[in-house]
Amino acid sequence: MDAITILWADDEIDLLKPHILFLEEKGYQVLPTPSGDDALDILEENRVDIVLLDENMPGLSGLETLEIIKSKYPSLPVIMITKSEEEFIMEEAIGSKISDYLIKPVNPKQILLSLKKNLDTSRLVSEKSTSKYQQEFRQIGMTLGDRLDHEEWADVYKKLVYWELELDKSKETGMDEILHMQKNEANSQFCKFVENNYTYWLSHPEDAPVMSQSLFKNYVIPELKKKDNSVFFIVIDNLRYDQWKTLAPIISQDYWIDKEDVFYSILPTTTQYSRNSIFAGMMPGEIAKRYPDKWSNDEDDGGKNLHEEFFIEEQLKRNNLNIKFSYNKVLNVSYGNKVLNEIPGMFNNPLNVIVYNFVDMLSHARTDTQIVKELASDEAAYRSVVKSWFEHSTLYEIIKEIAARGGKLIITTDHGSIRVKEASKIVGDKEVNTNLRYKQGKTLSYVEKNVLAIKNPEDAHLPKVNVSQSFVFAKDDYFFAYPNNYNHYVKYYKDTFQHGGISLEEMLIPVVMLSPKK
Template sequence: MSTIKILWVDDEIDLLKPHIMFLEQRNYHVTKCKSGSEAIDILDTEKFDIVFLDENMPGLTGLETLNEIKEKQASLPVVMITKSEEEYIMEEAIGNKIADYLIKPVNPNQILLSLKKNLDHSRLISEKTTSNYQQEFRKIAMELAMVNSYEDWAALYQKLIYWEIELEDIEDAGMFEILESQKNEANIQFGKFIEKNYSYWFDKDCDDAPIMSHTLFKNKIVPELSKEQPTLLVVVDNLRYDQWKVFEPIINNHFKKDKEEAFYSILPTATQYARNAIFSGLMPSDMEKLFPEYWKNDTDDGGKNLHEADFLETQMKRLSLTHLNYEYHKITNLKSGKKLVENFKTLKNNDLTVVVYNFVDMLSHAKTEMEVVKELASNDKAYRSLTLSWFKNSPLLEMIQMAQQLGFKLILTTDHGTINVKNPSKVIGDRDTSLNLRYKTGRSLTYDTKDVLVIKEPQSVHLPSISMSSSYIFAKSDLFFAYPNNYNHYVSYFRNTYQHGGVSLEEMIIPFVVFNPK
């Protein structure tokens, strides 16, 4: 490692000889000077890694010197050292983007700590994070071999997300590859778990099923509602758990988190099934049977999510919640989002305001169809970053800020997640087969059995049948279905796009979060 060069500016520099010797014994090179003007001249001819700057000097003061340094080299870290604890000096120095602030007398270890913090920060964090993940890797590997409940799978997935976000800024490609392989292995095992347990969760004798799309409203949302405090329920379509975690800190500026839980999307993990199930409190076959005027199957013409408000009304009546005032809003573009922000104050009179926000869904679909978005969201890290950038600048954040000012409780959730599909799986069906890339329903489907979860009797998991002999297949892990006709073109077009409808941790395990205003 090259020697770190320090410029130390202090009119009493000779008194600091022990500090300088301490640093030079640790392979730091220190250049000494006694005034601000001398420091400016030295910086014109030499390069330094960091400056230690005394605040109280004759001639140019520390703050004046700091201003000149920053004009010349804005990114050079400057550590201000002062006898004074006056607040205005701290504020001036911090306003000028100092790297650190030390109060005299300083001891050599304080100086060393400041150097480590400012110059070795990224490397030390990288090494520490990598070391911690290496220890955690063995624990996760053991858990993967033993995990056998929906609670354990949710906890394991959240742990994998935690490490994925921790490791994403670390320049250690090998470590990230290890995590990716662990995620892939987890999805393979999760597919087997769902294959074994999913049907049982709908058995009348099952007394230990997870909260799922059709039970979320009754069991988790209703207990939060009251006449005493208005509630804003935001359903961000297609929001994965990792995307939620990257914009959580922004919401935490305005709300304090009361609870966070994972729940399971029903299959197919697609909007017309999962989101309608949330608002109706019913599984798809029950929606089709009880409300044929609202429900459309995959092969029917027309929009599949046009009656969420109607489904919500039927559920409110069924749960005897008609005493609550509520409104439903669906935001599908920037214009409708801004309009709702303009009228937001009127929503304070509601006990419940439901906002379905479709942006993430539009983004993931646009990624398939638009090369520019495909470039911007080329992997999960980029996809998270794009979601965060959108959220920071969205009408949704404005609504959340206004909700906090008006004393709303905030509930944030989604209908399902998405997965970046990498590998094709050949499938053959007739012309009535549904078109989704992660699930198919129809007659006479031909497929690779190892790639799919098969539901031969849709009624067993409360799914509608398009015909008497219809079955469903769901792609596992990161697979997507491709027809043999024009196979290569189809595969190159859809590979590395975000899709939903199948069986994966990313699509099925999703967030439910409750906040109260700060």
């Protein structure tokens, strides 16, 4: 690797010879110059990695030199060095996008630290991240062998997501593969955990984690009973926990994160079941019995989430909250702008519910559209696309407007998604639903080791359409494929993001309480 080249411009450069020798001993190449004009000439003729620039030079000043450097070489890092502690000089330099600011007298080690911070950070962070994950890998591996409860599983998943994001930043591909293997092992164990506990939780809610049907009661109702401010409850359809962690730094510019949890989506992990359960405060089986005209089964025509506003109203009444609320479902930019314009008036309501559907639409578009598939080719790219969308979305504008007016915010989702890898054959009659991660029907034939089968839907508090109906949920990263035209089907859906089954990514999903910074 070539030596890092430093351009050092200072009118007292001759007095800095000991500093230059120290840096050269550390392997740096230093190009010294006594003026800003000379510094610009050197940049025309040489490849330079970083500039050390004295602020107070005769002729072309440091700030003037900085402005020219940044106009010609915008990505070249510049460290400003000055005798002055005047605040306006610091502000001018920082406004011109300097990389660091040092006040004279500086010692060689201060300069070395600044150089490493600006030139070597990515390598040092990568090495540190790799070393730390290697230690954590063993600890997580030992934990997976224990009998974990639902809270411990949430902690394991948070750790895996943390390291996924850290290694993604460090671009350490070797450790990436090891993490992927550990996530696969974790998902395998998690599926067994869900298989052993899911129906028990539903009949013993006192031992259960917070799930879709209890989310509103545990997070929204207590805030409404405080009666101290408007509460905005935003549901971003199909938002995974790792995607939330990518959005969190952006939202944190306007909000304090008071509480960040994960809760368990019910099965099937789809909007039709999970989001209706959130808003109704009931499992799908109870919704179908109590409001038969408001529930649609898989085989029924028409939309499956058409009565969410009604379910919210009913749940509020059951909790003795006879309050005004608004409900909006955003499916496009124009409706998003309409909601944005209506935010001021929403502060007259104790509760405002906003459903935002973009991430789910992106997931489906990725399956069907080649260009979207290439843009979101893997988990890291998928996170990046979601982040880019959010930064330029009306949803972000809505959140900033709520913060500016002092609104309380709760952000959550209805389910996550998993990148499917392996096909699992299934056979059913013509009434079987089309979802790739769960199937329900009368005559299902499947590979038993790849699924959780619920022979009696009532055990999982799901609607029972007929006597012989059953549900099966794909485990791990399997997706269902029919024997007819099997190879084409597998090729088309492999590596797509799907939901409906059992995995950490689909079931363990974020719910976040936020307070405005203003």
